[in-house]
Amino acid sequence: MKTVTRVNITEAIYEEIGLSRKDSGDILDMVIDEVCNELASGNDVKISSFGTFALRKKNARIGRNPKTGEEAEITPRTVISFKPSQILRKSVN
Secondary structure, three states: OOOOOHHHHHHHHHHHHOOOHHHHHHHHHHHHHHHHHHHHOOOOEEEOOOEEEEEEEEOOEEEEOOOOOOEEEEOOEEEEEEEEOHHHHHHHO
């Protein structure tokens, strides 16, 4: 199994569109920045044919340290979840 990196995606944009590698990297950075900004603003991000990045609020709860067995409070927080689209699921399976 191979991990796809930012460089791999930049290279794919470069080969597909024909822009310079720098411009391809800039386009990728702009897309990632826009997704991050929207999530930071509290908005979900839906990319058609790919999936949805959604924010979920988790309440405070009591957890347990598995090493010592000691109880500790886990603070409330917001997490990002990803739900793939049906098209992505079909292409993976």
